[in-house]
Amino acid sequence: MSAIESGLQATSAGLRPRTSGQVTHIRPSRGLFDLGLPSIWRYRGLLATLVKRDVLVLYRQAALGAAWAVIQPVLSVAIFTFIFGRVAKLPTTGGAPYPVFAFAAVLPWTYFSECVRRGALGLVTEAELIRKVYFPRLLIPLSAAIAPLVDLAIGCVVLLAVMLLYGVAPTWRLLALPPLALVAGLLGLSVALWLGPINVRFRDVKHTLPFMLQIWMYASPVVYAFSMIPDRWKPLYALNPMVGVIEGFRWAVLGAGRPDLGAMAIGTGVFLALLGGGLVFFRRMERSFADLI
Amino acid sequence: MDELAIRAEGLGKRYRIAAPGAWHDSLRDALTDAVATFGRRSGRAREFWALRDASFEVRRGESVGIIGLNGAGKSTLLKVLSQIVTPTTGAATVTGRLGALLEVGTGFHQELTGRENAFLYGSILGMSRAEVSRKFDQIVDFAEIEEFIDTPVKRYSSGMYVRLAFAVAAHLDPDILLLDEVLAVGDFSFQNKCLNFARSLEARGATTLFVSHNMFSIKTLCPRVIYLRRGQIAFDGPTEEGLRLYEADQPLQAPAWFQQQEDAPIEFTAVELLGMDGAPRSMFDFGERMRVRIAYRARRSVRRPNFMVAVTRADNVLCCNFSTMTDGVEIASVEGAGVVEMTTPPLRLTSDSYVTTVLVRENRFDAILQAQFGGRFQVRHPLFERVGFGVYHEPADWRVDPAGALETRIRA
Numbered sequence: 001m002s003a004i005e006s007g008l009q010a011t012s013a014g015l016r017p018r019t020s021g022q023v024t025h026i027r028p029s030r031g032l033f034d035l036g037l038p039s040i041w042r043y044r045g046l047l048a049t050l051v052k053r054d055v056l057v058l059y060r061q062a063a064l065g066a067a068w069a070v071i072q073p074v075l076s077v078a079i080f081t082f083i084f085g086r087v088a089k090l091p092t093t094g095g096a097p098y099p100v101f102a103f104a105a106v107l108p109w110t111y112f113s114e115c116v117r118r119g120a121l122g123l124v125t126e127a128e129l130i131r132k133v134y135f136p137r138l139l140i141p142l143s144a145a146i147a148p149l150v151d152l153a154i155g156c157v158v159l160l161a162v163m164l165l166y167g168v169a170p171t172w173r174l175l176a177l178p179p180l181a182l183v184a185g186l187l188g189l190s191v192a193l194w195l196g197p198i199n200v201r202f203r204d205v206k207h208t209l210p211f212m213l214q215i216w217m218y219a220s221p222v223v224y225a226f227s228m229i230p231d232r233w234k235p236l237y238a239l240n241p242m243v244g245v246i247e248g249f250r251w252a253v254l255g256a257g258r259p260d261l262g263a264m265a266i267g268t269g270v271f272l273a274l275l276g277g278g279l280v281f282f283r284r285m286e287r288s289f290a291d292l293i
Numbered sequence: 294m295d296e297l298a299i300r301a302e303g304l305g306k307r308y309r310i311a312a313p314g315a316w317h318d319s320l321r322d323a324l325t326d327a328v329a330t331f332g333r334r335s336g337r338a339r340e341f342w343a344l345r346d347a348s349f350e351v352r353r354g355e356s357v358g359i360i361g362l363n364g365a366g367k368s369t370l371l372k373v374l375s376q377i378v379t380p381t382t383g384a385a386t387v388t389g390r391l392g393a394l395l396e397v398g399t400g401f402h403q404e405l406t407g408r409e410n411a412f413l414y415g416s417i418l419g420m421s422r423a424e425v426s427r428k429f430d431q432i433v434d435f436a437e438i439e440e441f442i443d444t445p446v447k448r449y450s451s452g453m454y455v456r457l458a459f460a461v462a463a464h465l466d467p468d469i470l471l472l473d474e475v476l477a478v479g480d481f482s483f484q485n486k487c488l489n490f491a492r493s494l495e496a497r498g499a500t501t502l503f504v505s506h507n508m509f510s511i512k513t514l515c516p517r518v519i520y521l522r523r524g525q526i527a528f529d530g531p532t533e534e535g536l537r538l539y540e541a542d543q544p545l546q547a548p549a550w551f552q553q554q555e556d557a558p559i560e561f562t563a564v565e566l567l568g569m570d571g572a573p574r575s576m577f578d579f580g581e582r583m584r585v586r587i588a589y590r591a592r593r594s595v596r597r598p599n600f601m602v603a604v605t606r607a608d609n610v611l612c613c614n615f616s617t618m619t620d621g622v623e624i625a626s627v628e629g630a631g632v633v634e635m636t637t638p639p640l641r642l643t644s645d646s647y648v649t650t651v652l653v654r655e656n657r658f659d660a661i662l663q664a665q666f667g668g669r670f671q672v673r674h675p676l677f678e679r680v681g682f683g684v685y686h687e688p689a690d691w692r693v694d695p696a697g698a699l700e701t702r703i704r705a
Contacts, residue, residue: 026304026376026385049416053402053409060404132399133417134376287379290372291308 035279039136047139047146054118054147069154073110077102077162084223093225094256097166103159104253105222105246108184111152112242113213115188118144120195120205127293137286141192145185152181159253168254176252184245187271193278197285200292221246226260238263241271296388298469298500299351299374303383306344306369343369345524347383351502353468356495358515358532359504360539366524367504371395371471374502389468389500392418396473398458403447407438407457410446414461428464436460463490469500488513508536508607540669548650551664559595562630563588564651564667569636579674579686580639585667587633587651594628595662599654602635602667607646612684618657641685644674 040047059065077099084090085098092101119141123130126140156177163170199205220242221229229237237243244259244267251259344366351357359367372378374385375393400417401410411432415425425432433439436457438449446454472491491514494501505511511518511532518535520528522542528535567584568574577583585602601616615635617624649667654660677686 022388022390024376024387024391026373026380026387028380028382028384045421046416046419048422049413053405053413056409057402057404129400129417131377132395134393135417290378 035283036136036138040138040142043135043139046135047143050139050143051146054143055150058147066154069151070158072151073103073106073155074158076106076110080106080223090224091228093227093250093254096168096254096256100159100163100166100168101225101250101254102223103162104249105220107152107155107159108180108245108249109217109220109222109242110155111148111181112184112188112245113217114148114151115141115145115185116191116195116213117209118148119189119192120199120209122192123196123200123289124203124206124293130289130293137289138282141189141196141282144192145189149181149185163253171255173252173255176248180245180248180252183248183271184242186275187241187245190271190275190278193282194274197282197289200285200289216240216242221250225250226263234260234263235266238266239270241267241274243267296353297350297386298353298355298389299349299385299387299502301350301374301383301385302348304344304347304370304373304380304385305342305382306366306373306378307381308341308343309339342524344373344380344521347521347526349519349526349529351500353389353500354495354498355517356501356503356515358511358518358535359502359521360506360508360511360518360535361521361527362542365521367521368395368473369524370521371473371502371504375471387469390419391469391471392462392465392467393471394418394462394465394473395471397455397462401446401454401458404445406445407442407449411442411457411461414458415465418462418465419467420465425461432457432460432464435463459487459490466497467499469502470494471502471504473504474506507609508539512536547665551661556592557663558593558655559589559591559598559627559653559662561587561589561651561653561663561665561667564649564665566649566668566670575668575670577640577670577672579641579644579672579677582639583637583670585635585637585649585651587635587667588630589627589633589653589663590630591628594626595653595655596626597656598624598627598662599657600624600633600635601652601654603650603652604642605648605650606642606679606684607648610684612642612647640672641687642672643677643679643682643684643686644672645679646671 059068080102081099085092085102090098092098122140122144123137129135130137160170195205195209219237219240226237226243226247238260244264247259247263250256343364347366347370359370361367369378371393372395373380374387375391375395377393377395398414400414402413405413408429411429412422412425416422433442436453436459438453438457441449441453446457449457488510491501491503491510495514501514503511503514515532517530518528518532518539519526520535520539528538563586565573565586566575567586568577569582569584571584574583587600587602591598599616599618601614603614604612606612615637617633617635646669648669650664651667652664653662655662674686676682
């Protein structure tokens with residue numbers, strides 16, 4: 001090809017209708033296990049923006065701003081310490097100071113319940129967006145699980161301060177916190193994957209959720225120790241996957257007790273079933289969101 | 294050049310419209326209903342095809358207008374193509390990056406600043422952060438809101454809000470753009486800006502699908518139209534022909550702003566535009582009078598009805614509105630079938646195309662009971678056109694005094 005020819009081609013290429021070569025197929029049905037994960041990757045920019053928006057908005061209008069991330073867990077722990085530590089005198093793992101014992105559980109619990117709450121209600125909150133713009137709907141519970149990580153991170157700094165205040169020395173076990181937080185987040189996400197689509201159809205979820213989360217909290221070892229559960233009930237109790245996460249947090253923070261491997265295995269099984277089933281369920285329901293909301 | 298941007302085959306979207314009471318917004322309703330209808334089919338839901346059997350192809354670089362009355366399936370088609378809703382039947386292949394602008398400013402967050410919202414909205418529309426950063430100055434420039442860019446959008450005026458949203462969207466630069474009626478917002482100068490934007494897209498070789506009720510912009514932007522009627526493609530071809538078909542279908546229809554009731558107390562059975570000789574006409578010379586004959590049927594007694602005839606120019610400018618009440622015609626009540634006839638004063642409207650809308654209100658100026666397009670007509674005059682002469686022309690009284698005597702008299 002001569003230089004002139006290629007020059008001509010270059011000019012005409014500038015005028016020719018453009019295409020990015022991206023091909024989208026639109027059809028009524030899709031495989032049951034087609035989870036559309038590549039499209040999540042393609043929309044990662046939007047995911048980042050949604051997370052950033054949620055974090056910004058959360059504290060923009062509050063007078064105390066980000067201080068709430070500190071105040072909330074500190075207040076809950078103070079109340080628990082008074083009622084369950086002082087009045088009820090519940091024993092703690094390895095005799096650790098009750099505030100540290102409670103704080104180590106309140107942090108993952110708060111993070112988990114925020115993931116569930118925001119993820120389950122998010123689809124309806126973003127109804128306008130869902131009706132007018134296309135994006136993988138999975139981004140909504142996903143961003144709901146990422147945004148509260150900021151609170152969790154701030155909470156961890158406070159936790160460290162509380163540990164030092166009560167003379168609990170940090171150990172290398174604290175390195176287990178990030179993977180445990182990941183499990184808590186994924187767990188919150190899986191529950192949201194189930195509740196979100198149900199909430200689109202039946203708004204009852206919104207009213208039920210606060211009670212559900214409260215009952216769930218008391219069914220988890222937040223204010224009391226896992227060791228208080230009678231041995232024969234432990235396998236049943238361990239069906240609650242938050243048991244493993246919270247006990248893991250305590251193990252990492254207090255340096256006392258040993259994770260119950262049997263309970264963790266049961267919890268992991270339930271967790272994987274919730275997550276896998278949740279993904280399939282969500283993808284299946286996602287198709288009708290714009291019609292129903 | 295005949296590469297396809299969009300290829301749709303037999304696209305259909307079915308909705309189930311629930312009969313009153315059949316929609317469960319709470320689990321309790323669903324349960325009670327399930328118990329009540331246990332063992333037999335509920336049968337309360339009605340099926341409705343918002344879009345049916347739509348097959349068409351759009352080549353790269355083409356601009357296609359999508360026209361049709363409200364509820365004809367225009368928006369559904371765009372929603373299916375942009376993947377917001379899933380089709381019930383059929384399939385479509387879209388080649389290239391697709392941008393859909395179904396509403397300007399969806400996803401704006403009130404608490405965030407203009408800058409933050411520009412990034413948020415950009416990524417909602419499918420732009421990367423880097424892309425928005427690169428075009429940020431242009432966006433702010435286009436929106437003309439430089440000094441307010443770091444102010445929360447809740448403090449914006451609605452004009453600023455729309456301008457910012459549109460500025461972001463205008464820099465999306467997709468291969469295929471779906472536009473739904475978005476050019477209809479904002480003031481006149483803003484609409485012009487939008488129209489120029491749509492033209493520039495065409496110049497850059499983008500494929501556009503453009504839904505509008507504004508036939509004027511359809512005519513200027515699209516050589517081809519797809520006309521949807523009750524969810525089906527009634528016509529696909531040259532714009533002139535499509536618009537003719539569309540306009541021919543119009544007279545029986547209610548205007549877009551009027552919510553037609555299933556059993557309105559009164560309805561119009563026929564509306565005719567006649568010349569002074571009583572023969573149906575659609576072309577009037579400037580200065581001629583027009584007779585509008587309205588046949589109605591009232592299902593119940595309508596007290597003190599006020600019949601009105603509005604004349605709207607092709608570009609949606611309401612030119613005048615005649616009413617029995619303002620012209621001092623009192624009607625005690627009507628019931629059953631009847632006819633109302635009105636004769637206009639000599640038409641002084643400039644040479645253009647007009648639509649009549651007939652309305653009836655109850656009790657002088659109470660609720661509008663019925664509204665309907667009453668047909669189109671043209672006014673003809675060799676000189677008086679919209680451009681240069683405005684809405685109407687009446688001769689004025691002039692005095693010309695070259696010597697300046699008039700001015701002196703006024704001073705004195």
